[in-house]
Amino acid sequence: MIKIGILNGPNLNRLGLREPETYGYETLNDLKHILVDESHRLDVEIDFFQSNHEGELVEKIHQWQDEGFFGVVSNPAAYTHTSVAIRDAYASTKLKVVEVHISNVYKREEFRHTSLTAPVSVGIIAGLGFYGYIAALHYLVQADHK
Numbered sequence: 001m002i003k004i005g006i007l008n009g010p011n012l013n014r015l016g017l018r019e020p021e022t023y024g025y026e027t028l029n030d031l032k033h034i035l036v037d038e039s040h041r042l043d044v045e046i047d048f049f050q051s052n053h054e055g056e057l058v059e060k061i062h063q064w065q066d067e068g069f070f071g072v073v074s075n076p077a078a079y080t081h082t083s084v085a086i087r088d089a090y091a092s093t094k095l096k097v098v099e100v101h102i103s104n105v106y107k108r109e110e111f112r113h114t115s116l117t118a119p120v121s122v123g124i125i126a127g128l129g130f131y132g133y134i135a136a137l138h139y140l141v142q143a144d145h146k
Contacts, residue, residue, distance in 0.1 A: 001043065001044065001045050002044050002045070002070045002140075002141060002144045003044075003045045003046075003047070003064075003067070003068065003069040003070060004039075004044055004045070004046050004047075004069060004070060004071050004072065004073060004137060004140050004141075005046070005047050005049065005060065005061075005064040005069050005071070005072040005073070005074075005095075006032075006035055006046055006047065006048045006049065006072070006073050006133070006137075007049055007050075007057060007060065007061070007072055007073070007074045007075065007076070008028065008031075008048075008049065008050035008051075008075050008077065009050070009051070009052075009057060009075060009076040009077030009078065009079045009080075009086075010051075010052040010053075010077050010078050010079065011052065011077055011078065012028055012050055012075060012077050013028055013050055013052065015027050015028045015030075015031070015102075016028075016030070022102075022103050023102050023103060024102070024129060024130075026130060028050060030130075031130050031133065032048045034130055034133075034134070035048065035073075035133060035134070035137065036048075038134055038137060039137070042137065042138070042141050044137070044141055046137075047064065047069075054079060054083055054085055054086065055085075057076070057079065057083075057086055057089075058085050058086060058089045061086070061089040061090060061093060061095070062089060062092075062093070064093075064095060065092075065093035065094065065095055069095060070095070070096060070140065070143075070144050071095055071096035071097065071098065071140040071143070071144075072090075072095050072096070072097045072098070073098055073100055073133055073136040073137055073140065074090075074097050074098065074099050074100065074117065074121070075099070075100045075101060075102070075133075076099070076117055079117075080099070080101070080105075080115045080116065080117055080118075081114055081115065081116065082116065083116060083117070084116060086116075086117055087116045087117050087119070087120055090117060090120040090121070091120045096122050096140060096143055097117070097120060097121040097122060098121060098122060098123050098124070098125065098136035098139055098140060099115065099117055099118055099121040099123070099124045099125070100124075100125045100126070100132040100133050100136050101124075101125070101126040101127070101132070102127075102128075102129055102130065102132065103126070103127060104126050104127030105126050105127075106126065106127075122139075122143070123136075123139065
């Protein structure tokens with residue numbers, strides 16, 4: 001069975017409370033339930049992880065590599081624009097990474113237009129809300145079958 005990690009970075013634990021005009025009213029727990037349901041439909045094992053701490057995110061990426069995961073649906077959040085450590089963690093693995101952002105980062109502040117993690121990702125989905133995670137999950141399942 002294919003194994004896919006779902007990685008969420010800082011402040012995403014505040015979904016539903018944080019800037020609902022940008023991120024909506026659904027919570028991180030709502031997202032987890034949506035993805036667990038979808039993983040059952042796709043017959044995929046997922047591991048859902050969120051941290052506000054860069055080092056914990058890096059360690060989880062390494063763990064997934066060591067445990068034979070195929071890919072990661074990754075929303076590094078603010079670390080997208082600042083974390084060489086997360087970028088290097090992905091580059092040091094064979095994980096297929098799809099970067100996801102709930103909001104359209106290109107309609108926001110200029111600093112959000114640069115992603116340090118995008119060059120080590122197979123693709124990026126931005127601005128589709130939680131559906132971006134589902135699309136990324138479907139892509140990785142299909143990529144595993146090629």
